[in-house]
Amino acid sequence: MHFESGGIYHIYNQGNNRQAIFYNHENYLFFLRKIETHIQPYGNILAWCLMPNHFHLMVEVVKISIGVTQTLASDGVTQTASDGVTSSHPVTKKIRTLNDSIGILLRSYTRALNIQEKRTGNLFREETKAICLNEINGISSDWYTSHGVTYMNVQIPEYQYPQVCFNYIHFNPVKSGLVKMPEDWEFSSYADLKGLRNGKLVARERAAELGLILFE
Secondary structure (H helix, E strand, O other): OOOOOOOOOEEEEEHHHHHOOOOOHHHHHHHHHHHHHOOOEEEEEEEEEEEEEEEEEEEOOOOOOOEEEEEEEEOOEEEEEEEOOOOOOOOOEEEEEEEHHHHHHHHHHHHHHHHHHOOOOOOOOOEEEEEOOOOEEEEEEEEEEEOOOEOOOOHHHHHOOOHHHHHHHHHHHOOOOOOOHHHHHOOOOOHHOOOOOOOOOOOOHHHHHHHOOOOO
16 A cells, blocks of 8 residues: 555455454444544544445545654563653664555454454455545546445535545444434434534544535
């Protein structure tokens, strides 16, 4: 995946062979905490939705890499913390990219779920997709294909790529028959953007600044 600062990206992956990736309510919450830890430091999460066998993120990338501090504990286990950590153990600093963090998120979640379900092997498809929805530094999204539907970039705001993706993500649970109304699906940013809930993961003000609108 190639990321550029200022780009708005649709990041998504699904279970291997379309298998479930969330088995209970806590699994969804655990994955959200990992998004907060591993993805949010790189930019603004404009939309998100977790489905039973896949997930969608719409992220405006501000930083393509961040500095992390690692300490080597007495038991030899490497622990990662934010810059400025104080520790009596040996400290090293390294640069971590958004690509790195996406991989860490998926691998750590997979390990936890494999332990929970007493399973082995890959949980997600090998390749996570990241499609640029705006034109940034020569990266153009003149055509965007999602689930067999191809969209063309036009000047009408509600049909531009970020807006199309924004609505697709939030109405995915409805189109999949999980709920009748998007606000009824707990595991998306729809309720937060509508002011029905005060979730901290989605960047409500930034989404409004970009002109992203939830259509009924």
